[in-house]
Amino acid sequence: xxxxxxxxxxxxxxxxxxxxxxxxxxxxxxxxxxxxxxxxxxxxxxxxxxxxxxxxxxxxxxxxxxxxxxxxxxxxxxxxxxxxxxxxxxxxxxxxxxxxxxxxxxxxxxxxxxxxxxxxxxxxxxxxxxxxxxxxxxxxxxxxxxxxxxxxxxxxxxxxxxxxxxxxxxxxxxxxxxxxxxxxxxxxxxxxxxxxxxxxxxxxxxxxxxxxxxxxxxxxxxxxxxxxxxxxxxxxxxxxxxxxxxxxxxxxxxxxxxxxxxxxxxxxxxxxxxxxxxxxxxxxxxxxxxxxxxxxxxxxxxxxxxxxxxxxxxxxxxxxxxxxxxxxxxxxxxxxxxxxxxxxxxxxxxxxxxxxxxxxxxxxxxxxxxxxxxxxxxxxxxxxxxxxxxxxxxxxxxxxxxxxxxxxxxxxxxxxxxxxxxxxxxxxxxxxxxxxxxxxxxxxxxxxxxxxxxxxxxxxxxxxxxxxxxxxxxxxxxx
Numbered sequence: 001x002x003x004x005x006x007x008x009x010x011x012x013x014x015x016x017x018x019x020x021x022x023x024x025x026x027x028x029x030x031x032x033x034x035x036x037x038x039x040x041x042x043x044x045x046x047x048x049x050x051x052x053x054x055x056x057x058x059x060x061x062x063x064x065x066x067x068x069x070x071x072x073x074x075x076x077x078x079x080x081x082x083x084x085x086x087x088x089x090x091x092x093x094x095x096x097x098x099x100x101x102x103x104x105x106x107x108x109x110x111x112x113x114x115x116x117x118x119x120x121x122x123x124x125x126x127x128x129x130x131x132x133x134x135x136x137x138x139x140x141x142x143x144x145x146x147x148x149x150x151x152x153x154x155x156x157x158x159x160x161x162x163x164x165x166x167x168x169x170x171x172x173x174x175x176x177x178x179x180x181x182x183x184x185x186x187x188x189x190x191x192x193x194x195x196x197x198x199x200x201x202x203x204x205x206x207x208x209x210x211x212x213x214x215x216x217x218x219x220x221x222x223x224x225x226x227x228x229x230x231x232x233x234x235x236x237x238x239x240x241x242x243x244x245x246x247x248x249x250x251x252x253x254x255x256x257x258x259x260x261x262x263x264x265x266x267x268x269x270x271x272x273x274x275x276x277x278x279x280x281x282x283x284x285x286x287x288x289x290x291x292x293x294x295x296x297x298x299x300x301x302x303x304x305x306x307x308x309x310x311x312x313x314x315x316x317x318x319x320x321x322x323x324x325x326x327x328x329x330x331x332x333x334x335x336x337x338x339x340x341x342x343x344x345x346x347x348x349x350x351x352x353x354x355x356x357x358x359x360x361x362x363x364x365x366x367x368x369x370x371x372x373x374x375x376x377x378x379x380x381x382x383x384x385x386x387x388x389x390x391x392x393x394x395x396x397x398x399x400x401x402x403x404x405x406x407x408x409x410x411x412x413x414x415x416x417x418x419x420x421x422x423x424x425x426x427x428x429x430x431x432x433x434x435x436x437x438x439x440x441x442x443x444x445x446x447x448x449x450x451x452x453x454x455x456x457x458x459x460x461x462x463x464x465x466x467x468x469x470x471x472x473x474x475x476x477x478x479x
Contacts, residue, residue: 028105030056030085037088039078046071048092049109056085058107066182067111070098099202112182115205117212120194121163121219164191167215171196174211175204221304221457223353223361228279228452229295229312232286233445241413241448242289244271270365270397271408282408282452290448295347301458304355313346316372318384343387345370353455360400361455368394369412369449403457412449 030052039048049071053060062068078091086102093100093109101108171187175198184200187208198208232242286292300308320339350366373389393412401407423429 028056028058028085028102034082034084035080035088036082037078037080039075041074041076044072044074045092045096045098048075049107052085052088053107056105058102058105061106061108063108063110064112067098067109070096070111071109094202097201097203111201112199113202113205114197114199115209117196117198117209118194119167119196119212119216164189167196171198171208171211174207175200177207180204218304218355221355223302223304223355224456224458225300225302225308225351225353226297226454226456227299227310227349227351228282228297229347229349230283230286230450230452231293231295232290232448232450233293234290234447235445241446242286242410242450244410246288247271247285247408270399271410272399272401273406273408277406277452279452282450286450295449300351302351302353304353307350307352310349310351311344311346313344313348313370315342315344316384316388317342318387321385341387343390345372345388345390347449349451351453355457356400359457360402361457362398362400363407363453363455365397365399365407365409365451365453366394367409367412367449367451368392369414371414401455404454407451407453409451409453410448414447414449415444 033056049060052058062071075092075096080088080091083091089100089102089107097111099110099113101110168187168189171189175184175187180201180203182201182204184198184204188197189195190197196208196212198205200208234241283292283294296310296312298310298312300310302308317340320341321336346369348368348370350364352364354362354364356362370390370392373391391414393414395409395411397407397409399407
C-alpha cells in the first residue's frame with residue numbers, strides 16, 4: 001500500500017473480530033476497527049478508497065461515470081481520530097457529495113442516484129367554492145331561446161390551491177441550486193400514486209428528502225374548528241350594531257383587534273380573545289346590546305390548508321317555464337319545458353386553517369350572508385315561478401392566532417321591516433272584534449351576525465376525545 005506508508009499515519013485499534021458473532025461472509029475485516037488518519041492534498045479520493053478497500057478486503061464497485069470522474073479529484077487535508085469505517089467513508093465520500101453503500105464486504109460508490117419519495121395528497125388541485133346564482137327563464141312560446149339571463153345575484157367563496165403544480169415548481173428550484181455542479185433533470189411526479197422520483201447527487205437528494213418530510217408532516221396535521229353563529233337583533237333602526245368597544249369590560253380576558261381585509265363590509269372587525277373566553281360570557285355581553293339567539297354551533301375537522309365549508313340556511317326552489325317552436329311541414333310545433341331552479345338564503349362560511357412551524361394558526365375566514373328582501377310569494381298552486389330578490393353581505397378576514405384562542409367576527413348587519421303585535425289576552429283573538437283589542441305596529445329592526453371561531457390543533461399522538469369536540473361532563477347540580 002504505497003500511499004499508506006508515505007502519506008498516512010495510521011493507528012489501527014484492533015478488537016476481537018469474532019466477538020460479535022460476525023463472519024467474513026457477512027462483514028468486512030474492518031467492521032470493528034478504529035482509524036486515526038492524517039491525509040494530505042496530494043491524494044485523490046480514488047487513492048484513498050482503493051487503499052482502504054485493499055486494507056479491509058472490500059469488493060469495490062464504481063457505479064457511474066460521474067463517480068469515476070469525481071474520484072479522480074484531489075482531496076483536501078483530512079484528519080480523523082478514532083473513527084469507524086463508516087465514519088471514515090462519510091468524511092471522505094459523503095462530505096464531498098459522493099454516495100456510497102457498504103453492505104458486508106461490498107462497497108458501492110455512486111455520484112448520481114435515482115430515488116422515489118411518497119407524498120400522499122389528493123390528486124389534482126384543491127378548490128373550495130360555494131356559489132349561488134339566479135337565472136331568469138328567457139324565451140317563451142314562439143321563441144327558440146330556452147336559456148336565461150343572469151340576474152347577477154351571486155355568493156362566492158373560493159379557495160384555490162393547485163397543490164401538485166406548486167410542488168413541482170418548488171422541487172425544480174430546490175433540486176438545482178447555484179452551488180450545485182451537477183444539474184439534475186426535472187423531478188418526475190406521479191399524482192395518482194403520490195410518488196416523486198428524483199435523480200441527483202447525495203446532497204440534492206438529501207434536500208428533497210427533508211423538504212418532502214416537512215411537507216408530509218404539515219399536510220397530515222388536523223385542525224378542529226368550533227364555530228358559534230349568533231344573531232343579535234336591535235329594535236332601534238338607527239343603531240350601528242354591537243358596540244364592540246364595550247367588550248373590553250369583560251374581566252379576565254385578553255382581547256386584541258385586527259381589521260378585516262376586503263369584502264363588502266369595510267368597517268367589520270375581528271377580535272381575538274384568549275382561551276379563557278366562555279361562550280356563555282360572550283352571550284351575556286351581547287344580551288346587553290340586543291336580543292340574542294344561537295343560530296348554529298357546527299364543529300368541523302379539517303386537514304391543514306384544506307377549506308372547511310359550513311352552510312346554514314334555506315334552499316328556495318322556483319320553476320321556470322320555457323318553450324321552443326319548430327316548423328313541421330305546414331304547421332308549427334311548440335314544446336313547453338319546465339325547469340326547477342333554486343337560490344340559497346342563509347349563511348355560508350368558508351374557513352381555511354394554516355398551521356405554522358411555531359404552532360400558530362392563520363385562519364382565512366370568508367363569511368357570506370344572504371336573505372330575501374321581501375316575503376317569498378307563491379302562486380295559487382303553492383309554487384314560485386320567479387326567483388326572490390336577495391340581499392348579500394360578505395366579508396373576508398385573515399387572522400393569526402394561537403391554538404385555543406377565539407376569533408370574534410362581527411359586522412354582518414342587515415335591516416328588516418316587520419310588524420309588532422300588542423293585544424289583550426283572549427279578547428285580541430275574537431273574530432271581528434279583534435281590531436278593538438289588538439294593535440299592530442310596523443317596526444324596523446337591525447340584525448348583526450356574530451361569529452365566534454375557535455381552532456384547535458389535533459395531535460396525531462392521541463385520539464380525538466369528546467372533550468376535544470367541545471363536550472363536557474355535567475356536574476351533579478346541572479343534571
